[in-house]
Amino acid sequence: MISGMKRPYLMWLAVGALYCAFVSPRIASAGEFPKNQASLDAYIRDYILKNPSIVRQALLELQQQEDGDHAREVLRGYRKDIYGTNSPEIGDKAAKITIVEFYDYNCPYCRASYPRLKAFLKTHPDTKLLLKDTASFGKDSEAVGRLALAANIQGEFAAFHDALMSQKGTMTNVRALDIAKGLGINIERLKADASSAKISEALDQTRLLANKLNVTTTPLFIIGHNGIVGVPDDFDKQLASYVDAVRTAGCDAC
Template identity: 55%
Template sequence: MSPATSVRALTVILAGLLAVDPVGLRPASADPIPADRAGLDSYIRDYLMSNPEVVRDALLKLEQDEQVANTKRVLLEHKDAIYAAGSPEIGNPDAKVTIVEFSDYNCPYCRATYPELKSFLKENPDTKMVLKNVASFGKDSEAVARIVIAASKQGNFEALHDALMTQKGQVTEERALDVAKGLGFDIDRIKANAAAAETAETLAATQKLADQLSVNVTPLYVIGHHGVAGAPDDLAAQLNAHAESVRKNGCEVC
């Protein structure tokens, strides 16, 4: 928060304190609260000087509220691109809760969190994941992303996603095609679709969206107006908390 913003915030806080009955600010043994404006101003000033944590906590709360409001604004602005039909999905197609994951099949943290996400979807049958492959790990990742986009048009996508996320070592175009072939996908059709301009545009749009949302780490999960970055130890707990919030309060930005 900038100094100017802090000053404005402090003004708001003080104005709010003066506009309401400040009984809650009075210690049990304090003198009666002055009734006149000058006395009340002095009372509040003395209280804040003696209890500076009140201002600190209020400023922190205001900053958090501003961050949430800004996040909602950005997500609403890009709502269609985030939840656009056509992105590969796994989970319940009629889900109440949607989690958007920005990832890369060669991202070690994406692979590390995948078993936890798979369990989360199984334990929460009212959820689904929209997968945004940003292909940030080089040419191999870009080639795999094209194959995945193309393969998603053939159905049975969840099996392919599972197989690619559980691979060991670098996933290349050749390996991705071998995996798809083993799962019964039409490889000639995948190759044709992967090379199509439409697939390139889809991938470019995803990468542009990631830039607009300042996605600088994978995986990144968006649930409602909340985001979870990387592979935190409490990933499942955070996902559960945010999913429950969406169930109870709806989603303003979905």
């Protein structure tokens, strides 16, 4: 949506773009336009009125460019908060390309995307997954999120995360502990770490970052300068495209 404040500015840019794209080349190639300014302005106005879709497309492209520039600026500003933390990772730690995911263990779309992410990491060994648990689905989610972060302290995060994301129904503290037992994780240490101030601080930092970035839904993925909200039909295509963009051109926000 283009705000009322942005529209006049973008309209002028759109008119300028239309002039350069459609008017100037024709003047240069064919002397068919009036040579005085008033007549030329009238021609441009008439052209725009007869072709409103071109203006809409120009406005859309300008808005997308403006939004993209703003996103880059925001991501650069929070680079350390996004990447310079002790958030759990899945994949080769030396991988050059990082996919950041904001998620919740009781988010059905997060679970739906996980097998596709897992397969992508396997076929793209230069990528890794950096996980930010928002624990935004209530007390059960927070309890499970604490256990997952505690499992990370024991070096058991990847296996625990994989098991949690493979379940159906509401994931609770009791269910998560049963899964941890099955994986051979030290349960007493897990409980102690999960209730520690360190884990509380980690969750608070993730929630604060999510608020700063206006993360209102999960999953949300950040790949370089681009983001994916939810699990769109072309999720795999978008993911591959954004990863390839970082691989090819680098990223000043990563």
